[in-house]
Amino acid sequence: MKGALREKIASEITLSDYPGKTIRKWREELEITQHELSKFLELSPSVISDYESGRRKSPGTKTVRKIVDALLELDKTRKSSLYFAEPDNLNEIILSMKDFPVGLSPSIFLKKIQGVNLSKAVPLVRNIHGYTVLDSLKTITTLRSSDYWKIYGWSTERALVFTGVKFGRSPMVAVRAHPLKPAMVVYVRPERVDPLAVKLAELENVTLVRTQLSKSEVVSRLEAL
Template identity: 50%
Template sequence: MELEEKIAGEITMSDNPGKTIKKWREEFRISQLELSEYLKITPSVISDYEKGRRKSPGVASIRKIVNALIEIDKARGGPVIRRYSTGVPSDALIDIKDYNHDISLERVMRLISGTNCSSVGLNRYIRGYTILDGVKAILSFSYSEYSKIYGWSSQRIIFFTGVKMGRSPMIAIRVHPLKPAAVVYIQPDRVDELAIKLANIENIPLLNTDLDVKTVSQIMSSLR
């Protein structure tokens, strides 16, 4: 796997392998305890590596650590693997997951305490979600990269963070042939009338939520 090679190479070539191991462990949101349990070693071994108290692990040990990060992520549905394999700028793509079953949009709105800003009904289902940093996505995504944020299906919710008025995300969706099942703004400053008008024209429910992005991600991930 390309990501495994990337991580292993970065750790091996690093001037501070322990610090790099810590960086990737935190990128995968895996605790020292969880990693040590998977590797069947004590948490202090991981801590000693990361703090430089123990001699840097050899190539074989690095492979085991990297494999553990990948396998733990796969067991969680592969959010980090998916994020790095989409080809989309990783700092703009916060989270992406697909479901193997339909989930009611009305149920999602209740769970995230959402408000429907549009006049489009919520009688539809989703098969996944994508969470984007709205500003970084608009500034860095190319036209072709927008199609990659849909994962396996366009039958999904796209969440945007860092929204000021909400015009740019809806304009980007308006000009792209692929359309999401719904759009949600996370803690927007306000939702502009133009954004609402575009949502109505495209027949896409436009919601907003006052929950923070971490909470939204946890809720959506739990629906798997």
Template identity: 40%
Template sequence: MTKIIKKYNNTTSIIAKNIANDLIFNENAGKVIQKWRDIFKISQKDFAKTIGVVPSVISDYESGRRQSPGLKMVRKIINAFVKIDREHGALISNEFATIDDNEKLNDAILDISELSNPINVNDFSEIINGNVIVKTNNENIYGYTVIDSIKAITNLSQKELSELYDMTQKRALIFINVETGRSPLVALKVTGLNPGVVVLHGVTKLDALAKRIAEVEGITLILSNSKNVDELLLNLKKLK
């Protein structure tokens, strides 16, 4: 998947990069395909024709009857949307180009702070009512960034995600609105960045792949049991 991102980062196709990010960072590729079809106002039949497959293939992806597309099909999907965009005068690309990147980035960040005094992983976990699932070190944490995972993954480009995650060295990267934890951890693996600590809030059942990525990449992983986001943010303020 990383090869796809690199390929499109070297082009001027804004729409290709946005679609590639969506397909890579979203756990439900079928919903991504449907979302972009809706944006382009194109039917399953016409989209399938552009790709060179029968309409039932697109229908199966979107309904979840077919597994997520492989690399070859992902490229076909991206190229099809790029072709459609060009045929319509790059209207969608131009629309995305007018979006204020800083505004999107700021919208995804709920709170960001430097700590006057560094804190170790165990003490940090206790303050946010957390359970340490994967512990790779007990290094001090010098700050934290609270991110709305849904807004970050659905609205930010690969470059913006990299910029966001790049601000998290020796810091705690805290994701809210998380269901399984897979998307945030996959995103970190793809970007190749390794924050001091990753905290997931809102997880009902931790995804096995998310835990495995944390173990392999050497990322300390904590699940916060704070009752809600407000309580989590209130606990974090105790560190300031």
């Protein structure tokens, strides 16, 4: 599984306007200090800072690769590895999951699940390349933040469908906190939707959707796609 994350980080750094900021993002996400990283790479700590601060604007592929590999290696060889934890009770958390061969337009996706768009400030343009249906409570309580990336499968351009939602606050907070962001978040029969959730969605440019269909109905409709 290393490959997918390695590629994700590498492409994100390479395609970023500010590679240094992206390096920093992932270093912090993996809870590695500049000093640790520089020690591993046998470099002066100031070098890392120079990259992250943008003094070096366009690091070479060799540099990017060794930084990515160092980050993953440092994370791996650590007592509480964030991204190399053992596979756990994912099957209880993930109720259904799929990736589409071709991207679906968000409006078509919405119709299929009779969804209502709550985040009107977010333009409905990001195509949906898959979905993951999650038990909201179990996700929040048993999934370590560090395992969140596993629910993204092979694209973050997907819909995260949360069931068992009360106010819809925690799921959006989780999305906000984690570096990987979905294109869409769907709440299945929420009791009500907290305005903060909508605000967070708009901040993250994530489409927030509510559907009043039942959990099983949503799952069967999605699996029929």
